[in-house]
Amino acid sequence: MIKSSINEQASALPRRAAPLEVRDLTVAYHEKPVLWDVDLSIPEGQLCAIVGPNGAGKSTLIKAVLGLIPKASGTVQFFGQPLEAARRRIGYVPQRSSVDWDFPTNALDVVLMGLYGRLGWFRRPGKAEREAAMHALEQVGLTAFAHRQIAQLSGGQQQRVFLARALAQASDLYFMDEPFAGVDAVTEAAILQVMRELKKQGKTVVVVHHDLETVRDYFDHLTLLNVQVIASGPLEQTFTPENLKATYGERMSVGVGR
Amino acid sequence: MDLLAGIFTDYTLRNVALGAALLGLVGGVLGSFATLRRQSLLGDVLAHAALPGICLAFLLTGTKAPLILLLGAGLAGWLASLLMLAILRSTRLPEDSTLGVILSGFFGFGIGLLTFIQHSGDSDQAGLDKFIFGQAATVVGEDVLTMAVLGGVALLLVGLLYKEFKLLTFDPAFASSLGLPVRGLGTLLTSLTVIAVMIGLQTVGVVLMAAMLIAPAAAARQWTNRLSTMVWLSAAFGVLSGVLGAVISATRENLPTGPLVVLTASLITLFSLLLAPERGLVWDWRRTRNNRRRIRLERLLLDAHVLYNHAELTPESLAQRRRAAPARAKEELEELAARGWVTGRGERWELTEQGHAEAHRLEQAMRVLPKALNPRAEGGAGGAA
Numbered sequence: 001m002i003k004s005s006i007n008e009q010a011s012a013l014p015r016r017a018a019p020l021e022v023r024d025l026t027v028a029y030h031e032k033p034v035l036w037d038v039d040l041s042i043p044e045g046q047l048c049a050i051v052g053p054n055g056a057g058k059s060t061l062i063k064a065v066l067g068l069i070p071k072a073s074g075t076v077q078f079f080g081q082p083l084e085a086a087r088r089r090i091g092y093v094p095q096r097s098s099v100d101w102d103f104p105t106n107a108l109d110v111v112l113m114g115l116y117g118r119l120g121w122f123r124r125p126g127k128a129e130r131e132a133a134m135h136a137l138e139q140v141g142l143t144a145f146a147h148r149q150i151a152q153l154s155g156g157q158q159q160r161v162f163l164a165r166a167l168a169q170a171s172d173l174y175f176m177d178e179p180f181a182g183v184d185a186v187t188e189a190a191i192l193q194v195m196r197e198l199k200k201q202g203k204t205v206v207v208v209h210h211d212l213e214t215v216r217d218y219f220d221h222l223t224l225l226n227v228q229v230i231a232s233g234p235l236e237q238t239f240t241p242e243n244l245k246a247t248y249g250e251r252m253s254v255g256v257g258r
Numbered sequence: 259m260d261l262l263a264g265i266f267t268d269y270t271l272r273n274v275a276l277g278a279a280l281l282g283l284v285g286g287v288l289g290s291f292a293t294l295r296r297q298s299l300l301g302d303v304l305a306h307a308a309l310p311g312i313c314l315a316f317l318l319t320g321t322k323a324p325l326i327l328l329l330g331a332g333l334a335g336w337l338a339s340l341l342m343l344a345i346l347r348s349t350r351l352p353e354d355s356t357l358g359v360i361l362s363g364f365f366g367f368g369i370g371l372l373t374f375i376q377h378s379g380d381s382d383q384a385g386l387d388k389f390i391f392g393q394a395a396t397v398v399g400e401d402v403l404t405m406a407v408l409g410g411v412a413l414l415l416v417g418l419l420y421k422e423f424k425l426l427t428f429d430p431a432f433a434s435s436l437g438l439p440v441r442g443l444g445t446l447l448t449s450l451t452v453i454a455v456m457i458g459l460q461t462v463g464v465v466l467m468a469a470m471l472i473a474p475a476a477a478a479r480q481w482t483n484r485l486s487t488m489v490w491l492s493a494a495f496g497v498l499s500g501v502l503g504a505v506i507s508a509t510r511e512n513l514p515t516g517p518l519v520v521l522t523a524s525l526i527t528l529f530s531l532l533l534a535p536e537r538g539l540v541w542d543w544r545r546t547r548n549n550r551r552r553i554r555l556e557r558l559l560l561d562a563h564v565l566y567n568h569a570e571l572t573p574e575s576l577a578q579r580r581r582a583a584p585a586r587a588k589e590e591l592e593e594l595a596a597r598g599w600v601t602g603r604g605e606r607w608e609l610t611e612q613g614h615a616e617a618h619r620l621e622q623a624m625r626v627l628p629k630a631l632n633p634r635a636e637g638g639a640g641g642a643a
Contacts (some may be wrong), residue, residue, distance in 0.1 A: 063431070066434075066435050067434070067435075068431055068434050068435060084437070087436065087437045090435070092431075092432060092435040094429065094431050094432055094435075098429070098431055099428060099429045100294075100296075100428075103294065103427070103428045103485075104294075104479060104482060104483050104484055104485045104487075104488050105424075105428065105483070105484065105485055106483065106484070109484075110428070113424075113425050113428070113429070113432065116421060116422070116425055116433075116436055116438075117436035117437060119421070121419075121422070122418055122419070122421075123421075124420075124421055125421075149483040151483075165432075
């Protein structure tokens with residue numbers, strides 16, 4: 001019943017391949033599946049949130065889709081192509097806590113890593129790459145911090161460095177894993193501005209998000225996830241009290257009809 | 259100086275120093291990556307696991323040709339690292355336990371084999387035990403050549419794949435999302451570490467080898483915030499330890515080279531941990547002390563400022579406000595005077611222009627409102643306005 005809305009939409013206007021098309025995706029670390037039979041279609045040029053309670057498999061979904069962890073079953077296509085063929089069109093912002101920020105390097109250098117894929121094996125980044133990286137830093141408002149050791153950046157600035165690295169990838173589809181987690185107001189505004197700029201350029205952004213309060217303001221498309229997909233579609237159709245209850249259980253207390 | 263000159267004239271010393279320097283160079287470079295990947299103990303496992311490899315290579319071939327023994331060592335170390343990664347991936351055993359199990363398992367097996375060989379009556383076996391603690395004096399030209407070739411290959415690969423290794427070390431998930439074969443690259447990096455261990459076996463032996471991977475890298479990290487600089491520095495520290503250790507051990511009979519090389523590296527590390535700017539403990543300690551002192555003085559100035567503006571600034575009034583002895587308050591006023599913030603006029607003290615300016619700056623900076631004269635009487639806690 002809940003999924004019918006997307007199906008109708010899909011059949012009503014047959015378009016070119018969606019940026020992300022997931023079919024029957026199941027992921028299991030040990031006995032219990034973390035993701036169960038996930039079907040997902042992300043529309044082009046929209047800001048899409050993946051929302052669900054802790055342990056719902058939100059990050060796992062992104063990682064499995066990007067091939068960072070093995071799938072038990074299922075297929076994933078990007079723009080109608082398998083992952084390998086579409087890699088250069090995909091940008092990724094991992095969780096900030098996933099790396100050691102005491103690593104001996106500076107902000108500019110981390111952003112340059114976003115260009116390693118384009119550079120290919122053996123080649124080192126040169127002047128053109130450094131300029132592209134500086135441009136990406138500028139977009140997140142960190143020009144002045146380019147040569148700052150990354151441990152000396154605030155948490156929000158570190159998050160923006162990761163975002164700039166993804167921007168340097170110049171992709172068509174971005175995955176961001178909890179970019180708003182534990183950041184300051186300046187960073188939150190900067191990330192949001194970048195996301196909207198990307199949307200303006202026709203790019204697609206998929207964000208793992210945890211804050212129901214801001215879902216309505218930030219996103220066009222919502223996927224509610226709790227091991228299975230509870231609902232996925234345009235925000236106004238999916239962001240309903242019934243769906244939230246189905247995702248989070250009875251004790252949901254966030255007002256939806258603000 | 260004569261000793262350093264000996265490196266160029268004395269054949270034995272030259273080989274020993276070259277071998278130790280090569281070990282320092284390759285160990286320093288690969289150790290940088292190993293420590294940053296939090297795998298420094300992997301080097302320890304690799305080194306200990308090399309012992310059964312050496313013994314098996316000898317048992318199977320009957321020769322003590324360095325290349326054969328080193329290949330055996332490398333193969334065993336490599337197997338141990340693969341086994342370790344497999345255990346980590348497929349079981350829930352934590353990393354330290356896995357390291358411990360593999361290390362002691364392989365090393366125990368090696369000691370067992372060694373004892374078996376020693377009692378087998380094979381007169382050729384003498385000297386295999388030198389691999390436990392190393393015996394640099396036995397390094398000859400042929401060994402140095404073997405080490406140089408092995409090390410050259412390892413360094414060449416690090417040079418070619420520097421960018422990839424760097425990304426793998428910093429953010430493997432992102433590397434994987436770019437399509438880099440992180441598993442293969444990780445295995446390659448570990449294999450190169452095996453080569454570093456192979457180079458060190460004859461000089462420092464399996465027990466002390468890990469130090470030559472960890473110590474130079476840990477020291478280098480203290481001095482720089484750039485990976486490339488760290489790798490170069492680590493290599494330089496490694497070479498320095500190798501050469502110095504070799505030269506010092508040549509000053510006297512019966513000074514073992516391997517332990518001296520390791521000792522030199524450890525001293526460099528100790529020095530760096532204590533004294534490197536920014537990260538060094540001494541500076542850190544001084545910074546903390548200075549900050550505390552500065553903050554205490556600033557607190558003091560603000561108290562004096564309030565008293566001066568609303569009542570009078572005397573040792574007694576300050577003592578009362580700060581709940582200290584008047585003698586102590588006098589000392590504190592003199593501390594402020596030393597900064598040029600107050601001047602004493604007999605019993606009465608007053609703020610200088612500088613003192614006023616500083617107090618205002620502090621109030622602005624901390625957004626502290628000018629304090630009420632006697633907050634305690636108003637029931638305020640601690641005087642925060």
